[in-house]
Amino acid sequence: MPEYLSPGVYVEEIDTGPKPIAAVATSTAGAVGVALRGPTTPTLVTNYGDFVRTFGGPLPIPDEATQAVWDQRGHYWQAAESVKAFFDEGGARVYYQRVVPGGAVASSAPFNGGLVAALDADVGPADTTLTLSHLFGVNAGTQLTLVAATGSQIGQVTVQSVDRTTREVTLNAAAGVSAKRHDLAVITAVNNALAVLTATASSQGGWGDDLSVQILPMVGARRTLASTPASGGKVSTQTTAAANAGATDINVTPIAGSLDAATATPFQVQINGGAPVTVNTVTDAAPDVTLTLATALGAALPAGSTVTVVRAAVSGSDITVTGADRLYADAVVQLEGAAGTEIRVVQSVVGSQVTLTQAPGNAYAEGDTLSLVEAEVRVRYRPAGGTEQTEHFAGLRLTNEPDPSSLIAGINLRSHWIRLAAGADYDATSLANFPAVTTGGWGALAGGDDALATLTTADFIGVNPGPGQRTGIQALEEIDEVAICIVPGMWDSDVQRELTVHCETLAERFAILDPPPDLSVQEIQAFRSPIDTTFAALYYPWVQIRDPRPGAGGTEEIAPSGFVAGVYARTDIARGVHKAPANEVLRSIRGFTQTITKREQDVLNPQNINVL
Known part of the structure; x- marks a missing residue:
């Protein structure tokens, strides 16, 4: 009978009597x-x-x-x-x-350890800001080395301030150089002594020498920290007198046991819902208390303004995270607050309560943020005289586990072109050991041999x-x-x-x-x-x-x-x-x-x- 390859109307005669031996299809x-x-x-x-x-x-x-x-x-x-x-x-x-x-031998490329981000927009000599693909390890004072996608160094710039919401950094001076979108910013110099990862062509042969691989960190998710259960309810009061622009002292109505002369400092407050401001001291000014701010007021503050205490988001190694369902055991996260940033590893997640393998060294409060560190991999195949083909994989976990969502297992399962293998220095918890090549950009595979002889x-x-x-x-x-x-x-x-x-x-x-x-x-x-x-x-x-x-x-x-x-x-x-x-x-x-x-x-x- 004909072979039915797609939906349609077919007529088939069916013999109701004894059937002869059927022939084997040869399609x-x-x-x-x-x-x-x-x-x-x-x-x-x-x-x-x-x-x-x-x-x-x-x-x-x-x-x-x-x-x-x-x-x-x-x-x-x-x-x-x-x-x-x-x-x-x-x-x-x-x-x-x-x-x-x-x-026959498969092409390969070693990946050492370093931290690199990609530029998300072109940069001109007069520009004072950069937009990066991520801000892991980037803080005020960080020096960035700009590298072209080809691997050649462009120049160096220094970060003055960071906006983690827009992933934009402000420089302490004009960039002085030109760079293109998808060029790179080296955050931590690549350490060639580290054997972190090896990328190998999926099969033997010289064809693999036309492959290049780029592995970069990415923000898998960004979440806001919430107050811990032990922080109690919301503490909010009002100013009792006007304060001039440039002043550092404001008077507020005290709240016994929550905001009075006995309250330990430093802590943070929000004034009229604005950005958190650090309070250095609380002094008695009966019937009020005086809060001495670490930062002078940028504008006059009228009496009756709302002052809300920012509650702690950390208790030992436990943190409270809004939307913690995106996190998982062994996830690598960056905690981000006024005191700076630090990398930690998630031990467990129960509801909004996240337990870390190590307690944070800084104090973090509600409204601070947590960024999930994951990886993205790009593979580029450029055969001589042929059409370029690419692969892109995002949201890969850094854990070295046999999980299809992890970096190594996921690529080995899903990539048509390459396979990854962890080296002796693979460490998912250290951004200094993140897979990177010497130039900071694309790792070109080499050494493939068809061996047809x-x-x-x-x-x-x-x-x-x-x-x-x-x-x-x-x-x-x-x-x-x-x-x-x-x-x-x-x-x-x-x-x-x-x-x-x-x-x-x-x-x-x-x-x-x-x-x-x-x-x-x-x-x-x-x-x-x-x-x-x-x-x-x-x-x-x-x-x-x-x-x-x-x-x-x-x-x-x-x-x-x-x-x-x-x-x-x-x-x-x-x-x-x-x-x-x-x-x-x-x-x-x-x-x-x-x-x-x-x-x-x-x-x-x-x-x-x-x-x-």
């Missing part, structure tokens, strides 16, 4: 071959564009010396063309198993150490859906023997074998003679196609297995498995490399050599 192929890049486990691709995105396009045609070495074994460099042929001829699904030489036919045959560890032809055993098996362009006898044994052993799939190119009628008979199986078919001759390599445009001669597998699948999908894939047109070829006459075909067909 899904399994292919084994070399690729530019990609996973080394059987991977489903559903069109040629999908194949290119996952495994890359056609391999470069090797030099004549390499071709001579492989003259008796196969054209391994033409696998991508065969996959394209499969889809061009109507195939819909192929599981591709990439072959990797034993000497070490490729052997044994790499195509593969090994079978068990599920998930199989390579080469052996790996196709893990995919039950595969019905057609090809190793395109390979005519080595050991490879073809292993492919037919694979099909005979499983007894549910069929192999399509390729002959060497340019064989005469006598030579193809000699090649076919030792093949003794009912689980494989040999097709002859080779075909001519347009060379799909960018800018090529000429004619390329390739083996027929990919085309034939596509015809098998097309016939199965359109007509049903009962229809033999015979008398079908090869739609995507320019011609054949040889012209076979009817009399020659009369000789070959009885010997089970399928003539195209």
